[in-house]
Amino acid sequence: MLSIPAIASSVVAVSLLIFLSTRFEVDITETFDHIKNSNPWWYVLAFVTYYMSFIVRGYRWRLLAANVGVHKQPGSRLPSIGESSLLLLLGWFLNAIGWLRMGDAYRAYAFSDSARSSMAQSLGIIVAERMIDAVAIFVLLLTASLWLLMDQDVGPSELFVIVSLGMVVLGVGVLLLMARYGRQLSQWLPTRWQAHYDNFHHGTLGGFRNLPLLGILSIGGWFLEVGRLFFVIKALGFDVTMPLILFAALVNAVLSTVPLTPGGLGVVEPGIVGLLVITLPQSAAISIVILDRSLSYLSIVIVGGIAFFLRQGLRRSNHPGTAHE
Numbered sequence: 001m002l003s004i005p006a007i008a009s010s011v012v013a014v015s016l017l018i019f020l021s022t023r024f025e026v027d028i029t030e031t032f033d034h035i036k037n038s039n040p041w042w043y044v045l046a047f048v049t050y051y052m053s054f055i056v057r058g059y060r061w062r063l064l065a066a067n068v069g070v071h072k073q074p075g076s077r078l079p080s081i082g083e084s085s086l087l088l089l090l091g092w093f094l095n096a097i098g099w100l101r102m103g104d105a106y107r108a109y110a111f112s113d114s115a116r117s118s119m120a121q122s123l124g125i126i127v128a129e130r131m132i133d134a135v136a137i138f139v140l141l142l143t144a145s146l147w148l149l150m151d152q153d154v155g156p157s158e159l160f161v162i163v164s165l166g167m168v169v170l171g172v173g174v175l176l177l178m179a180r181y182g183r184q185l186s187q188w189l190p191t192r193w194q195a196h197y198d199n200f201h202h203g204t205l206g207g208f209r210n211l212p213l214l215g216i217l218s219i220g221g222w223f224l225e226v227g228r229l230f231f232v233i234k235a236l237g238f239d240v241t242m243p244l245i246l247f248a249a250l251v252n253a254v255l256s257t258v259p260l261t262p263g264g265l266g267v268v269e270p271g272i273v274g275l276l277v278i279t280l281p282q283s284a285a286i287s288i289v290i291l292d293r294s295l296s297y298l299s300i301v302i303v304g305g306i307a308f309f310l311r312q313g314l315r316r317s318n319h320p321g322t323a324h325e
Contacts, residue, residue, distance in 0.1 A: 035236070037237075038235040038287075039237070041235075042232070046229075047295055050296065052224050057085070058086075058088050059085075060132075061088060061125070063213065063214065064125050064214070065122075065125055068202060076116045076117045077114075077116060083114060088107065089304050090311065096262055096304065098262055105123070124199070124206075127200075127203075128204050128207045128208065134168050137164055137253055138164040138168045141254075144246040145158070164254055175204070225296075226245060226246050229249045244278065252264075272289050276288055276289070
């Protein structure tokens with residue numbers, strides 16, 4: 001949290017937000033009037049919907065680990081859905097405050113520690129999880145884009161669909177290369193690294209069973225994120241079409257994968273505002289983004305931070321003298 005890269009990236013993100021708010025003459029008073037008059041019950045529903053996505057994704061993560069056979073190794077165990085969901089939240093917390101999505105590395109470490117299995121294998125499972133998400137995001141983005149064209153005869157920038165497609169093509173290409181040549185190329189690695197690669201290879205490619213259920217869980221997780229934005233807009237009382245909400249929520253996901261700032265702070269906000277001003281005044285669009293990011297960013301820092309430090313304290317009390325995670 002206090003490393004130079006984390007602090008520097010946070011300063012850059014906040015500076016960018018300040019620059020954008022002053023450069024485009026944002027009406028702060030009107031924006032916060034919208035937020036002040038929002039319906040708290042819709043906001044609470046948005047909060048609940050968002051945090052349900054961690055349970056769905058925790059279940060998917062556990063299913064991938066079960067497909068790989070994490071629990072079949074001697075002395076290992078398969079973490080519960082609740083534990084997997086909690087570790088997912090902690091990973092997102094660290095992504096929100098850290099640099100270069102290091103929360104994913106922490107997730108792999110914490111899961112392997114809990115399961116008493118290989119960390120390289122856990123990293124592979126997370127790579128497989130990301131690949132499934134990339135496909136789901138592309139399919140939903142393309143659907144939302146076509147829906148917008150048919151419903152309103154208005155199509156937002158094709159850049160996001162192209163970037164999403166590029167992520168899928170790159171990811172599938174890497175998986176195919178791993179499947180075809182990975183074992184052979186690993187023979188060129190130092191001997192002590194070959195076993196680590198074998199575990200990573202198995203973790204990445206060994207989880208793609210039960211694909212229909214994995215697909216349903218992935219789409220369900222993203223629809224819960226769309227639901228968060230939908231209920232935030234309902235809380236503010238604005239009228240935004242469903243295809244635009246779907247598109248904006250998924251663009252949020254694409255932009256937040258850019259590892260330049262913690263949690264995409266300073267990158268996500270102007271992108272989503274730019275989409276919403278297609279149908280809304282600027283102050284309304286900004287109020288939506290602020291309220292939504294209070295859930296998808298600020299609440300992760302608060303709730304995830306509390307959970308992280310409580311877990312650390314519990315681990316230290318149960319295992320005195322253990323190293324910091």
